[in-house]
Amino acid sequence: MTAALVPLVVLLPLLGAASALILGRHRRAQMLVSTAVLAAVVVIASVLLAVVDAGEPIAVNVGAWPAPFGIVLVVDRLSAIMLLVSAIVLLVVLVYAVGQGVADRHRETPVSIFHPSYLILSAGVFNAFIAGDLFNLYVGFEILLSASYVLLTLGGTGERIRAGVTYIIVSLVSSLFFLSAIALIYGATGTANIAQLSVRIGALPENVQLILHLLLLIAFGIKAAVFPLSFWLPDSYPTAPAPVTAVFAGLLTKVGVYAIIRTETVIFSEQDLSLLLMVIGGLTMVIGILGALTQADIKRLLSFTLVSHIGYMIFGIALGTQLGMAATIYYVVHHITVQTTLFLTTGLIERFGGATSINRLAGLLKASPFLAILFFIPALNLGGIPPFSGFLGKAGLFLAGGEQAAADPATAWLVWVVIAAGAITSLITLYALTRFWNMAFWRGREELDGYESVLLGSVLEAPEGATVTATKTTPRLMVAATTVLVVVTVLLTVFAGPLFGLADRAAADLVDPSSYVSLVFPGGVQ
Amino acid sequence: MTGSLTLVVLMAVMFGAGISIMLERSLTRVLIGFLLVGNAVNVLIYLMSGAPGLAPILGEGVDPDEISDPLPQAFVLTAIVINLGITAFMLALIYRSWWLAQLGAKGDLIDDEEEDLHDAEEAADLIRISAADDAAIQEIIEASDEEPDEDLEFEASARDRADGDDRTDREADR
Numbered sequence: 296m297t298a299a300l301v302p303l304v305v306l307l308p309l310l311g312a313a314s315a316l317i318l319g320r321h322r323r324a325q326m327l328v329s330t331a332v333l334a335a336v337v338v339i340a341s342v343l344l345a346v347v348d349a350g351e352p353i354a355v356n357v358g359a360w361p362a363p364f365g366i367v368l369v370v371d372r373l374s375a376i377m378l379l380v381s382a383i384v385l386l387v388v389l390v391y392a393v394g395q396g397v398a399d400r401h402r403e404t405p406v407s408i409f410h411p412s413y414l415i416l417s418a419g420v421f422n423a424f425i426a427g428d429l430f431n432l433y434v435g436f437e438i439l440l441s442a443s444y445v446l447l448t449l450g451g452t453g454e455r456i457r458a459g460v461t462y463i464i465v466s467l468v469s470s471l472f473f474l475s476a477i478a479l480i481y482g483a484t485g486t487a488n489i490a491q492l493s494v495r496i497g498a499l500p501e502n503v504q505l506i507l508h509l510l511l512l513i514a515f516g517i518k519a520a521v522f523p524l525s526f527w528l529p530d531s532y533p534t535a536p537a538p539v540t541a542v543f544a545g546l547l548t549k550v551g552v553y554a555i556i557r558t559e560t561v562i563f564s565e566q567d568l569s570l571l572l573m574v575i576g577g578l579t580m581v582i583g584i585l586g587a588l589t590q591a592d593i594k595r596l597l598s599f600t601l602v603s604h605i606g607y608m609i610f611g612i613a614l615g616t617q618l619g620m621a622a623t624i625y626y627v628v629h630h631i632t633v634q635t636t637l638f639l640t641t642g643l644i645e646r647f648g649g650a651t652s653i654n655r656l657a658g659l660l661k662a663s664p665f666l667a668i669l670f671f672i673p674a675l676n677l678g679g680i681p682p683f684s685g686f687l688g689k690a691g692l693f694l695a696g697g698e699q700a701a702a703d704p705a706t707a708w709l710v711w712v713v714i715a716a717g718a719i720t721s722l723i724t725l726y727a728l729t730r731f732w733n734m735a736f737w738r739g740r741e742e743l744d745g746y747e748s749v750l751l752g753s754v755l756e757a758p759e760g761a762t763v764t765a766t767k768t769t770p771r772l773m774v775a776a777t778t779v780l781v782v783v784t785v786l787l788t789v790f791a792g793p794l795f796g797l798a799d800r801a802a803a804d805l806v807d808p809s810s811y812v813s814l815v816f817p818g819g820v821q
Numbered sequence: 822m823t824g825s826l827t828l829v830v831l832m833a834v835m836f837g838a839g840i841s842i843m844l845e846r847s848l849t850r851v852l853i854g855f856l857l858v859g860n861a862v863n864v865l866i867y868l869m870s871g872a873p874g875l876a877p878i879l880g881e882g883v884d885p886d887e888i889s890d891p892l893p894q895a896f897v898l899t900a901i902v903i904n905l906g907i908t909a910f911m912l913a914l915i916y917r918s919w920w921l922a923q924l925g926a927k928g929d930l931i932d933d934e935e936e937d938l939h940d941a942e943e944a945a946d947l948i949r950i951s952a953a954d955d956a957a958i959q960e961i962i963e964a965s966d967e968e969p970d971e972d973l974e975f976e977a978s979a980r981d982r983a984d985g986d987d988r989t990d991r992e993a994d995r
Contacts, residue, residue, distance in 0.1 A: 430896060437903045444910055453921045456914065460848065463914070467855055467907065468843075474862045474900060481893065482869030 297346045300339050301355045301368050304378060304421040307332050307339075312414035319407035326393050329410045333386040333417065340382045344375040348797060352804070354427065354815045362815050363488035367427030369815060372801035373624060377424045377553055380628050381546050383783065384635050385417050387776050388545075391639055392538035394772030409449065416442035416542070423550050427815060429477050429487040432554065436473065436518070440466050443547065446539045447531065454534050462531035469517035476510035483507065490815035493561045493808050501566075508563045515558065519551025521609055522579040525602045529586065532601075533594035537642025540594065544601050545635030549627055552608050556623070559612050560805040561812075570706065572613035577713040580606030580720040587727045591652045593641050596731065600677065600724050601634055607720075610713055611692050614699050620802035622691030625795055629676075629684040629787055636673040636780040643777060644670065644735065646767040653731050658740030666769075667736045669777050674732060676784055678725030684787040689721055691795070823872040828864055835861035848915045852908065859904045863897045870894065 311332030318325045347353060352371040356362055370378070392409065419439025426432040444466075448459035481487050483503060484495040496504060513524070520528040528548075532540050559572075583603025590596040608630070611623030641651060643666055648656045660667045676683040696714045700707035787794065804810050812820065839857030842850050870890035875883065877891035 430899070434899065434903075441903075441906060441910070444907075444914075448914065448917075451917050451921075456918050456921060459914065460918065463911070464843075464851060464855075471855075471858055471862055475865060477896070478862065478866040478869050478893075481866070481896075487892075487896075 297343065297351075298353050298355045300343060301353055301370055301425060302357060304336050304339055304343075304382075304425065305418050307335055308414045308418035308421065312411040312418065315410040315414060319411075322407075325407070325410050329389060329414055330386070330393070332414060333382065333389055336417070336421065337379070337382045337386055340375065340379040343370055344372075344379050347372055347375045348800065352810075352814050362427070363486050363491045363820075366431050367488065367490070367815055368425045368431075369427040369489075369811070370425055371804050371811065371814065372797065373553075373556070373805060374424050376624065376628065376797065376801060377549075378421060380631050381420050381424070381549075382417075384545050384631055384780070385413075385420070385542065387780050387783075388538050388542050388635065388639065389413060390779075391541075391642070391773050391776035392536075394770045394776060395536070395538060395642070408445065412442045412445040413542075415439075416446065420546055420550060424553060426489075428489055429480065429492070432489075433470070433473055433477060436550070437470065439547065439550065440470065443543065447535050447543070449536060449539065458531040458534040461527050465517060465527040469514050472510060472517070473514035476507060476514055479510065480507050488815070489557065489561055490812045491820055493564060493812050494820055496562060497565050504563065504566050508558070508566055508568060511558050511562070512555065512568070515551045515554040516575075517551075518548065519555060519605055519609075520548050520602050521551075521575055521605055522582050522602070525579065525583065525605075528602055529595055529598040532598045533592065537638065537645065541635045541638035541642070544598065544638050545631045548601065548605055549631050552605065552612075552627060555609070556612055556620075556805065559615070560620070561808045564808040567615075569613040569615055570709065572609055573706075573709055573713055576606045576609035576613055577716045578606070579603065579609060580713075581716050584720045584723045584727070588723060590727075591654055593644065593651045593653070593731055593735075594638075596727055597634070597637055597641065600727065603720055603724065604630055604634075604677070607689065607692055607717060610717065611695065614692075614695050614710075615806070616695055616699055617799070617802045617806045618698060619692070619695035620805050621795065621799040622688060622695050624798040624801050625684075625691060625791075626688035628794070628798075629688045629784075632780060632784050632787060633673050633677050633685065636777065636784055637670070637677065639773075639777045639780060640666070640670045640673065643769055643773060646769050646773075648735065653734040656735035657738050657742060658736075660736040661739070665774070669774075669781055670736070671732065672781055673784055674728040675725075676788075678728055679721040680725065682788060684784065684791060685721075687788065687791050687795070689717065693717065824868045825873075828868050832861050832864040832868065835864065848911075848918060852911050852915065855911070856904070856908065859900070863900055866893050866896050866900065 311328055314328050315325045318328060343353070347370055353369070354362075355368040355370075357366040357368060360366070392413070396409070416439050419435050419437070419442060422435035422438060423432055424435075426435050444459065444463050447462055448455050477487055480492065480496075483499055484492060486492060486495060496507075499507075517524045517527075532543055535543065559568075580603050583599050583601075583606065587596050587599035587603065590599060607626055608623050611619045611626060614620075644656070644659065645651050647663055647666060648659055650656055672683075676685045679685040679689050693714050696710045700710040835857045839854045839859075839861060841854070842857065843854030845851060845854070870893035874889040875887050877888045877894070879885065879888075
């Protein structure tokens with residue numbers, strides 16, 4: 296019964312996209328369709344999570360073709376968690392986008408294209424989370440990427456085309472890497488089924504394994520924006536419309552992280568690249584956050600913190616222990632919601648204050664105390680201030696790191712170095728965000744002209760942030776959507792105990808790849 | 822596993838040529854490079870099916886060991902369809918980019934950062950000038966809308982009464 300629900304999470308958004316395209320001229324009907332579809336997916340994902348967490352993971356053979364010949368859709372705890380979180384975030388951002396579209400009907404936001412592309416993007420994200428074989432994962436990636444190309448270049452202004460070209464070419468290269476990796480893996484093992492690969496890959500010579508492993512990591516690393524493959528992200532995300540940037544920042548990089556988790560835990564569970572991943576994780580944190588320090592534009596600043604915080608997840612994956620994985624899953628959930636919330640709030644700030652640069656914003660606290668709260672809570676959360684979920688996630692990761700260091704004295708120094716890097720990164724994130732808070736919200740409007748401050752000393756004016764746009768009205772719907780997400784981030788803190796328990800159970804599945812294999816092949820596999 | 826050497830050489834040449842073209846600055850060439858590399862990957866997938874055999878249709882009297890591996894062919898078909906869609910989108914993007922760049926007569930080359938900055942300043946100047954013009958026009962329109970009679974009198978008294986009517990007509994035309 297519940298197995299029939301699994302394909303629906305992909306099918307419903309695709310059908311919704313088709314009807315939204317047909318209803319292109321009827322704005323209201325279009326909004327209704329896309330909201331209803333995503334709301335339905337939220338319900339389905341909650342049901343799936345409840346069923347799966349009760350101890351019944353689901354594997355569906357599409358079209359009744361037995362695995363490994365047909366397409367397998369797998370929903371275990373990790374997939375169900377990712378499905379539910381992404382569905383909630385997608386729904387809230389859609390409501391935000393509807394609010395924005397209703398408020399300004401001008402040529403830069405052609406809403407009739409927005410809704411179908413957005414639903415196709417959702418279908419791609421959901422498909423990637425439940426894909427049971429590598430080629431289906433590739434198709435999921437391509438669906439979400441194609442939709443993201445359209446969303447990023449929405450309106451076709453010069454700035455967006457320029458940013459879009461970088462993004463598209465980098466994504467294409469990463470897809471080519473992924474496809475080549477699939478071809479070589481298929482050539483070496485004769486299968487693309489993830490569960491079967493988990494069994495077969497160990498029989499390959501060590502060097503061949505290493506090449507295949509690295510090819511996959513490069514492909515997913517570009518998507519997850521891991522240093523040194525992260526250069527494209529701060530250049531391309533900030534120019535898109537606020538809701539699009541929010542969804543991209545929150546979800547698309549996490550799809551890459553999810554793929555890396557599967558690669559490390561199921562496919563190459565026997566080969567250990569944890570040292571490499573740990574070094575990369577540490578570098579991603581530090582270099583990303585140093586980039587954020589020099590940014591005056593809040594959108595670019597947040598893009599750099601996004602890159603930096605991917606490092607925490609890579610660190611957790613590198614640890615490979617159950618506690619490390621549990622903390623990583625909790626951190627992924629936390630980061631999806633918080634990063635999306637911050638970008639949504641930035642959209643509100645841009646409309647309300649007329650700019651996104653700290654050199655041009657001032658006096659927002661007095662002008663709109665509520666907006667200040669909406670920014671302040673997720674900002675503290677991202678910076679890792681107790682008791683918020685950002686602190687809990689980082690504490691979990693550091694705890695797992697400490698355990699790992701105690702268990703393996705040979706690499707203990709590296710673990711401690713990365714933990715130190717993580718702590719420093721957290722503090723610098725806090726510094727960058729409170730600086731924005733001080734400038735944009737705290738200082739008075741009258742101080743704006745000729746303002747000199749130590750805080751502004753290191754800040755460069757970004758080329759994109761140069762023009763001051765006119766202020767616009769902030770519709771209630773946009774504020775309401777942002778408020779809902781802020782509440783969700785607070786709930787992640789309030790219900791941290793049960794959530795961490797859930798993440799821990801999901802991690803228990805991950806550290807034991809045989810559970811994944813026996814789920815797809817109940818009768819065993821060669 | 823056996824494979825055709827011709828296909829391996831073809832794949833290598835397409836990879837090499839495609840990657841070198843992708844490094845060019847012109848977007849059209851980048852697209853051509855992407856197409857070459859994409860097809861090189863397709864050839865790679867096809868190579869992975871091993872030695873060619875019979876058509877992969879199971880029927881009476883067909884030995885499953887004699888037929889080609891159908892799965893890589895399905896992979897290649899899917900990849901071709903995806904590449905087709907992406908290429909169509911890229912062409913539209915390149916056309917748009919070319920169209921936008923026509924203003925600066927730069928063709929479809931990717932802009933440098935500095936040129937971008939310069940363009941942004943120019944655009945900002947243009948917007949400021951046109952905004953000032955708009956404001957001036959708006960003032961005139963509002964002035965003529967609200968109190969046309971007073972305006973007329975003012976104009977007339979400021980100038981010689983003889984050509985007063987003439988002036989207001991021209992003002993209205995503007």
